[in-house]
Amino acid sequence: MSLSGACSIAGVYEHPTRWAPDKTEFQIMAESAKGALDDAGLTIDDVDGLFGASMTMGAMGIVELAEYLNLKPNYIDGTNIGGSSFLAHVTHAAAAIHAGLCQVAIVLYGSTAASHSVAIGTGMGHGSRNPWDSFQSPYGMTTVGSYAMVAQLHMQRYGTKPEQLAEIAVTMRRHASMNPAAKMRTPITVDDVLSSRLISAPLHLLDCCIISDGGGAIVVTSTERAKDLRRKPVQILGCGESVCHQEIGSPDLLTMGARQAGERAFGMAGVQRSDIDLAMVYDSFTITVLSTLENLGFCKVGEGGDFVSGGRIGLGGELPVNLDGGGLSSNHPGMRGIFLAIEATKQLRGECGDRQVADAKLAVAHGTGGTLGVAHSGATLILGVE
DSSP states (O other): OOSTTTEEEEEEEEOOOSOOTTOOHHHHHHHHHHHHHHHHTOOGGGOOEEEEOOSSOOTTHHHHHHHHHTOOOSEEEOOOOGGGHHHHHHHHHHHHHHTTSOSEEEEEEEEOTTTTTOOTTTSBTTSSOOGGGGGTGGGTOBHHHHHHHHHHHHHHHHOOOHHHHHHHHHHHHHHHTTOTTOSOOSOOOHHHHHHSOEEETTEEGGGBOOOOOEEEEEEEEEHHHHTTSSSOOEEEEEEEEEEEOOOSSOOOTTOOHHHHHHHHHHHHHTOOGGGOOEEEEOOSBHHHHHHHHHHTTSSOTTOHHHHTSTTTTSTTSSSOBOTTOHHHHTOOOSOOHHHHHHHHHHHHTTOOGGGOOTTOOEEEEEEEEEETTTEEEEEEEEEEOO
16 A cells, blocks of 8 residues: 555644743643644544654653653654654654554654754754764864855856845745744845845855744644544655765765655655645755755756746745745744644645635645755655645
8 A cells, every 4th residue: 555645644733932941842842742732633642653853862862752741652763864854754654654553643843942052054064073074074164154055056057146045035034924923024125135144155144044942743643543633634645755965976066855855755646846836845044945946846956046036936926935934034943844844734724824825735845954065864745635
Protein backbone atom coordinates (compact mmCIF):
# COMPACT_ATOMS: atom_id res chain seq x y z
CA MET A 1 0.00 0.00 0.00
CA SER A 2 1.15 3.52 -0.78
CA LEU A 3 1.92 5.90 2.04
CA SER A 4 0.31 8.71 0.03
CA GLY A 5 -2.95 9.73 1.69
CA ALA A 6 -2.82 6.98 4.30
CA CYS A 7 -2.06 9.39 7.14
CA SER A 8 -3.18 12.89 7.99
CA ILE A 9 -2.41 15.84 10.18
CA ALA A 10 -5.28 15.85 12.67
CA GLY A 11 -4.30 18.75 14.90
CA VAL A 12 -1.86 21.67 15.04
CA TYR A 13 -0.92 24.41 17.46
CA GLU A 14 1.47 27.34 17.22
CA HIS A 15 2.57 28.66 20.59
CA PRO A 16 1.70 32.38 20.70
CA THR A 17 4.88 33.45 22.49
CA ARG A 18 7.64 35.36 20.78
CA TRP A 19 9.39 36.22 24.06
CA ALA A 20 9.23 33.80 27.00
CA PRO A 21 12.07 34.29 29.52
CA ASP A 22 9.86 32.68 32.16
CA LYS A 23 9.47 29.38 30.23
CA THR A 24 11.67 26.43 29.29
CA GLU A 25 11.78 24.70 25.91
CA PHE A 26 9.99 21.68 27.38
CA GLN A 27 7.30 23.88 28.90
CA ILE A 28 6.62 25.44 25.50
CA MET A 29 6.51 21.95 23.99
CA ALA A 30 4.07 20.70 26.64
CA GLU A 31 1.76 23.67 26.23
CA SER A 32 1.90 23.22 22.46
CA ALA A 33 1.15 19.51 22.80
CA LYS A 34 -2.02 20.28 24.75
CA GLY A 35 -3.04 22.86 22.16
CA ALA A 36 -2.62 20.47 19.23
CA LEU A 37 -4.35 17.60 21.01
CA ASP A 38 -7.25 19.88 21.93
CA ASP A 39 -7.38 20.96 18.29
CA ALA A 40 -7.68 17.32 17.22
CA GLY A 41 -10.09 16.32 19.99
CA LEU A 42 -7.60 13.93 21.56
CA THR A 43 -5.77 13.71 24.89
CA ILE A 44 -2.23 12.91 25.92
CA ASP A 45 -3.42 9.39 26.76
CA ASP A 46 -4.03 8.79 23.05
CA VAL A 47 -0.41 9.53 22.12
CA ASP A 48 1.84 6.52 21.53
CA GLY A 49 4.38 8.10 19.18
CA LEU A 50 6.69 10.95 20.24
CA PHE A 51 8.82 13.05 17.88
CA GLY A 52 10.80 16.11 18.82
CA ALA A 53 13.97 18.17 18.62
CA SER A 54 15.21 21.53 19.85
CA MET A 55 18.20 23.83 19.84
CA THR A 56 19.54 22.23 23.03
CA MET A 57 18.25 18.62 23.17
CA GLY A 58 21.11 16.14 23.27
CA ALA A 59 21.28 12.44 22.52
CA MET A 60 18.86 11.55 25.32
CA GLY A 61 16.70 14.62 24.81
CA ILE A 62 13.71 12.75 23.41
CA VAL A 63 13.74 10.44 26.45
CA GLU A 64 13.88 13.44 28.77
CA LEU A 65 10.98 14.99 26.85
CA ALA A 66 8.97 11.78 27.28
CA GLU A 67 9.62 11.95 31.01
CA TYR A 68 8.57 15.60 31.15
CA LEU A 69 5.29 14.69 29.41
CA ASN A 70 4.93 11.50 31.50
CA LEU A 71 4.72 9.42 28.32
CA LYS A 72 5.96 5.92 27.57
CA PRO A 73 5.37 5.82 23.81
CA ASN A 74 5.67 2.81 21.56
CA TYR A 75 7.69 4.82 19.04
CA ILE A 76 10.19 7.64 19.57
CA ASP A 77 12.23 9.74 17.15
CA GLY A 78 14.61 12.53 18.15
CA THR A 79 16.02 13.13 14.65
CA ASN A 80 17.67 16.55 14.48
CA ILE A 81 18.58 17.78 11.01
CA GLY A 82 18.10 21.46 11.79
CA GLY A 83 15.16 23.50 10.55
CA SER A 84 13.79 20.69 8.39
CA SER A 85 13.58 18.26 11.32
CA PHE A 86 9.87 18.60 11.94
CA LEU A 87 8.76 18.07 8.36
CA ALA A 88 10.92 14.95 8.42
CA HIS A 89 9.22 14.00 11.71
CA VAL A 90 5.81 14.22 10.04
CA THR A 91 7.09 11.87 7.33
CA HIS A 92 8.56 9.48 9.89
CA ALA A 93 5.36 9.58 11.96
CA ALA A 94 3.25 8.74 8.91
CA ALA A 95 5.58 5.86 8.02
CA ALA A 96 5.47 4.51 11.59
CA ILE A 97 1.67 4.72 11.72
CA HIS A 98 1.39 3.14 8.27
CA ALA A 99 3.64 0.29 9.49
CA GLY A 100 1.55 -0.25 12.62
CA LEU A 101 4.28 0.89 15.02
CA CYS A 102 2.09 3.56 16.62
CA GLN A 103 -1.36 5.05 16.14
CA VAL A 104 -1.25 8.69 17.25
CA ALA A 105 2.01 10.63 16.96
CA ILE A 106 2.84 14.10 18.19
CA VAL A 107 5.65 16.25 16.78
CA LEU A 108 7.01 18.93 19.13
CA TYR A 109 9.32 21.92 19.11
CA GLY A 110 10.11 24.61 21.66
CA SER A 111 12.78 27.30 21.82
CA THR A 112 13.81 30.26 23.94
CA ALA A 113 16.40 31.48 21.42
CA ALA A 114 15.54 35.17 21.79
CA SER A 115 15.20 35.37 25.57
CA HIS A 116 18.44 33.42 25.97
CA SER A 117 20.30 35.58 23.41
CA VAL A 118 21.19 32.84 20.94
CA ALA A 119 22.91 34.58 18.01
CA ILE A 120 21.35 32.51 15.25
CA GLY A 121 23.04 32.94 11.88
CA THR A 122 26.16 34.72 13.05
CA GLY A 123 28.18 31.87 14.53
CA MET A 124 31.06 30.14 12.79
CA GLY A 125 30.23 27.08 10.74
CA HIS A 126 27.96 24.73 12.66
CA GLY A 127 28.80 26.13 16.08
CA SER A 128 30.97 23.11 16.87
CA ARG A 129 34.46 21.82 16.19
CA ASN A 130 33.49 19.30 13.57
CA PRO A 131 36.40 18.26 11.33
CA TRP A 132 35.05 20.08 8.28
CA ASP A 133 34.69 23.32 10.28
CA SER A 134 38.46 23.65 10.36
CA PHE A 135 38.32 24.51 6.66
CA GLN A 136 35.88 27.38 7.26
CA SER A 137 35.52 28.63 10.84
CA PRO A 138 39.08 29.88 11.46
CA TYR A 139 38.80 32.06 8.38
CA GLY A 140 35.65 33.88 9.38
CA MET A 141 32.88 32.11 7.45
CA THR A 142 29.57 32.63 9.25
CA THR A 143 26.13 31.27 8.51
CA VAL A 144 24.96 34.56 7.04
CA GLY A 145 28.24 34.75 5.12
CA SER A 146 27.54 31.41 3.48
CA TYR A 147 24.07 32.50 2.39
CA ALA A 148 25.48 35.81 1.16
CA MET A 149 27.97 33.86 -0.95
CA VAL A 150 25.08 31.94 -2.54
CA ALA A 151 23.27 35.22 -3.21
CA GLN A 152 26.40 36.75 -4.76
CA LEU A 153 26.85 33.76 -7.04
CA HIS A 154 23.20 33.93 -8.12
CA MET A 155 23.60 37.61 -8.94
CA GLN A 156 26.84 37.14 -10.84
CA ARG A 157 25.63 34.12 -12.79
CA TYR A 158 22.05 35.18 -13.58
CA GLY A 159 21.85 38.93 -13.02
CA THR A 160 19.54 38.66 -10.04
CA LYS A 161 19.00 42.06 -8.44
CA PRO A 162 19.01 43.10 -4.76
CA GLU A 163 15.57 44.63 -5.40
CA GLN A 164 14.21 41.19 -6.26
CA LEU A 165 15.46 39.73 -2.96
CA ALA A 166 14.06 42.77 -1.17
CA GLU A 167 10.63 42.14 -2.67
CA ILE A 168 10.57 38.77 -0.89
CA ALA A 169 11.09 40.50 2.47
CA VAL A 170 8.41 43.06 1.63
CA THR A 171 5.93 40.32 0.73
CA MET A 172 6.60 38.35 3.90
CA ARG A 173 6.06 41.51 5.95
CA ARG A 174 2.77 42.19 4.17
CA HIS A 175 1.59 38.70 5.08
CA ALA A 176 2.78 39.21 8.67
CA SER A 177 0.72 42.40 8.89
CA MET A 178 -2.36 40.17 8.52
CA ASN A 179 -1.18 37.72 11.20
CA PRO A 180 -1.98 38.90 14.74
CA ALA A 181 0.68 36.56 16.16
CA ALA A 182 3.53 37.87 13.97
CA LYS A 183 6.40 39.63 15.71
CA MET A 184 7.08 42.22 12.98
CA ARG A 185 3.89 43.67 11.47
CA THR A 186 4.80 47.19 10.33
CA PRO A 187 4.83 47.32 6.51
CA ILE A 188 8.16 47.85 4.76
CA THR A 189 9.21 48.83 1.24
CA VAL A 190 11.94 47.68 -1.10
CA ASP A 191 13.80 50.90 -0.29
CA ASP A 192 13.51 50.08 3.43
CA VAL A 193 15.18 46.72 2.83
CA LEU A 194 17.96 48.14 0.67
CA SER A 195 18.67 50.98 3.08
CA SER A 196 18.76 48.73 6.15
CA ARG A 197 22.17 47.87 7.57
CA LEU A 198 24.36 45.68 5.37
CA ILE A 199 25.05 42.42 7.22
CA SER A 200 26.96 40.38 4.64
CA ALA A 201 26.92 41.69 1.08
CA PRO A 202 24.49 41.57 -0.63
CA LEU A 203 22.22 40.72 2.33
CA HIS A 204 20.86 43.59 4.40
CA LEU A 205 19.34 43.40 7.86
CA LEU A 206 15.82 43.03 6.47
CA ASP A 207 17.00 40.19 4.19
CA CYS A 208 17.67 38.19 7.36
CA CYS A 209 15.28 36.29 9.61
CA ILE A 210 14.28 37.68 12.96
CA ILE A 211 15.08 35.87 16.23
CA SER A 212 12.26 34.92 18.58
CA ASP A 213 11.12 32.39 21.13
CA GLY A 214 8.37 30.00 20.12
CA GLY A 215 7.23 26.48 19.50
CA GLY A 216 4.48 24.30 18.18
CA ALA A 217 2.98 20.86 17.82
CA ILE A 218 1.51 18.63 15.12
CA VAL A 219 -0.68 15.54 15.65
CA VAL A 220 -0.45 12.81 13.01
CA THR A 221 -2.69 9.75 12.77
CA SER A 222 -4.24 7.53 10.12
CA THR A 223 -6.59 9.28 7.71
CA GLU A 224 -9.28 6.76 8.64
CA ARG A 225 -9.06 7.74 12.30
CA ALA A 226 -8.65 11.44 11.54
CA LYS A 227 -12.00 11.52 9.74
CA ASP A 228 -13.74 10.90 13.09
CA LEU A 229 -11.87 13.65 14.93
CA ARG A 230 -12.61 17.34 15.50
CA ARG A 231 -10.92 18.93 12.49
CA LYS A 232 -10.89 18.32 8.75
CA PRO A 233 -8.03 15.87 8.03
CA VAL A 234 -5.11 17.31 6.07
CA GLN A 235 -3.71 14.39 4.16
CA ILE A 236 0.01 13.72 3.75
CA LEU A 237 0.10 13.07 0.00
CA GLY A 238 3.83 13.17 -0.65
CA CYS A 239 7.09 13.45 1.23
CA GLY A 240 10.81 13.52 0.60
CA GLU A 241 14.09 14.06 2.44
CA SER A 242 17.60 14.91 1.31
CA VAL A 243 21.03 16.21 2.25
CA CYS A 244 23.43 18.47 0.39
CA HIS A 245 27.11 18.80 1.27
CA GLN A 246 30.42 19.70 -0.30
CA GLU A 247 30.86 16.25 -1.86
CA ILE A 248 34.21 15.17 -3.23
CA GLY A 249 34.91 17.83 -5.79
CA SER A 250 33.19 21.10 -6.63
CA PRO A 251 29.49 21.12 -5.74
CA ASP A 252 27.15 23.69 -7.28
CA LEU A 253 26.25 26.10 -4.46
CA LEU A 254 22.91 26.82 -6.11
CA THR A 255 21.75 23.20 -5.88
CA MET A 256 19.66 22.61 -2.76
CA GLY A 257 18.28 19.55 -1.04
CA ALA A 258 14.88 20.84 -2.15
CA ARG A 259 15.56 19.45 -5.61
CA GLN A 260 15.88 15.83 -4.49
CA ALA A 261 13.28 16.00 -1.72
CA GLY A 262 10.81 17.91 -3.87
CA GLU A 263 11.03 15.50 -6.79
CA ARG A 264 10.27 12.59 -4.49
CA ALA A 265 7.39 14.37 -2.75
CA PHE A 266 5.73 15.54 -5.96
CA GLY A 267 6.20 12.11 -7.51
CA MET A 268 4.60 10.37 -4.54
CA ALA A 269 1.69 12.80 -4.47
CA GLY A 270 1.13 12.57 -8.22
CA VAL A 271 0.55 16.31 -8.58
CA GLN A 272 2.16 19.04 -10.66
CA ARG A 273 3.70 22.32 -9.53
CA SER A 274 0.83 24.12 -11.24
CA ASP A 275 -1.63 22.29 -8.97
CA ILE A 276 -0.19 23.84 -5.79
CA ASP A 277 -2.27 26.60 -4.17
CA LEU A 278 0.33 27.84 -1.67
CA ALA A 279 3.90 27.21 -0.58
CA MET A 280 5.45 27.35 2.86
CA VAL A 281 9.23 27.42 2.53
CA TYR A 282 12.03 28.06 4.98
CA ASP A 283 13.07 31.71 4.85
CA SER A 284 16.17 32.09 6.97
CA PHE A 285 17.22 34.70 4.40
CA THR A 286 15.58 36.08 1.28
CA ILE A 287 17.95 34.10 -0.92
CA THR A 288 16.73 30.90 0.76
CA VAL A 289 13.22 31.53 -0.58
CA LEU A 290 14.38 32.31 -4.11
CA SER A 291 16.69 29.30 -4.31
CA THR A 292 14.14 26.94 -2.74
CA LEU A 293 11.43 27.87 -5.24
CA GLU A 294 13.88 27.23 -8.07
CA ASN A 295 14.99 23.88 -6.70
CA LEU A 296 11.42 22.76 -5.99
CA GLY A 297 10.80 23.26 -9.70
CA PHE A 298 8.42 26.23 -9.68
CA CYS A 299 10.81 27.96 -12.06
CA LYS A 300 14.16 27.17 -13.63
CA VAL A 301 17.39 27.86 -11.77
CA GLY A 302 18.35 31.42 -12.62
CA GLU A 303 14.76 32.56 -13.12
CA GLY A 304 13.95 32.97 -9.43
CA GLY A 305 14.49 36.73 -9.43
CA ASP A 306 11.74 37.26 -11.98
CA PHE A 307 9.53 34.59 -10.39
CA VAL A 308 9.39 36.31 -6.98
CA SER A 309 8.69 39.72 -8.54
CA GLY A 310 5.48 41.45 -9.52
CA GLY A 311 3.34 40.07 -6.71
CA ARG A 312 3.51 36.44 -7.83
CA ILE A 313 4.35 35.10 -4.35
CA GLY A 314 2.00 37.41 -2.47
CA LEU A 315 -1.54 36.72 -1.28
CA GLY A 316 -3.69 36.74 -4.41
CA GLY A 317 -0.70 35.91 -6.60
CA GLU A 318 0.06 32.82 -8.65
CA LEU A 319 1.90 31.06 -5.79
CA PRO A 320 1.37 32.69 -2.37
CA VAL A 321 4.38 31.96 -0.14
CA ASN A 322 4.68 32.01 3.66
CA LEU A 323 1.27 33.42 4.48
CA ASP A 324 2.09 33.70 8.18
CA GLY A 325 4.95 36.12 7.50
CA GLY A 326 7.65 33.49 7.70
CA GLY A 327 10.92 33.62 9.58
CA LEU A 328 11.57 37.04 8.09
CA SER A 329 8.65 38.64 9.95
CA SER A 330 6.51 36.25 12.03
CA ASN A 331 8.87 34.14 14.12
CA HIS A 332 12.16 32.31 13.87
CA PRO A 333 13.03 30.51 17.11
CA GLY A 334 16.08 28.79 15.64
CA MET A 335 14.53 25.81 13.84
CA ARG A 336 11.42 26.91 12.01
CA GLY A 337 10.23 23.91 10.01
CA ILE A 338 7.31 23.02 12.26
CA PHE A 339 5.57 26.32 11.52
CA LEU A 340 5.58 25.60 7.80
CA ALA A 341 3.37 22.54 8.29
CA ILE A 342 1.23 24.31 10.91
CA GLU A 343 0.40 27.26 8.64
CA ALA A 344 -0.12 25.00 5.62
CA THR A 345 -2.58 22.93 7.66
CA LYS A 346 -4.49 25.99 8.84
CA GLN A 347 -4.65 27.33 5.29
CA LEU A 348 -5.99 24.05 3.93
CA ARG A 349 -8.61 24.04 6.70
CA GLY A 350 -9.60 27.61 5.76
CA GLU A 351 -8.82 29.11 9.17
CA CYS A 352 -6.49 32.03 8.38
CA GLY A 353 -8.79 35.03 8.19
CA ASP A 354 -7.40 38.01 6.27
CA ARG A 355 -4.40 36.05 4.99
CA GLN A 356 -6.43 33.04 3.82
CA VAL A 357 -5.73 31.69 0.33
CA ALA A 358 -9.10 31.23 -1.34
CA ASP A 359 -10.19 27.62 -1.97
CA ALA A 360 -6.81 26.19 -0.97
CA LYS A 361 -6.68 22.44 -1.59
CA LEU A 362 -2.99 21.63 -2.07
CA ALA A 363 0.08 22.99 -0.30
CA VAL A 364 3.80 22.31 -0.36
CA ALA A 365 5.95 22.80 2.73
CA HIS A 366 9.73 22.63 2.49
CA GLY A 367 12.17 22.99 5.35
CA THR A 368 15.91 23.61 5.17
CA GLY A 369 18.30 22.80 7.99
CA GLY A 370 21.95 23.74 8.24
CA THR A 371 23.72 26.13 5.88
CA LEU A 372 23.50 26.59 2.12
CA GLY A 373 26.90 26.27 0.51
CA VAL A 374 28.29 24.19 3.40
CA ALA A 375 25.98 21.35 4.43
CA HIS A 376 22.22 21.28 4.75
CA SER A 377 19.20 19.03 4.90
CA GLY A 378 15.88 19.31 3.12
CA ALA A 379 12.42 17.88 3.81
CA THR A 380 9.33 18.35 1.66
CA LEU A 381 5.66 17.62 2.34
CA ILE A 382 2.75 17.79 -0.09
CA LEU A 383 -0.44 18.28 1.91
CA GLY A 384 -4.02 18.27 0.68
CA VAL A 385 -7.69 18.16 1.59
CA GLU A 386 -10.56 16.48 -0.20
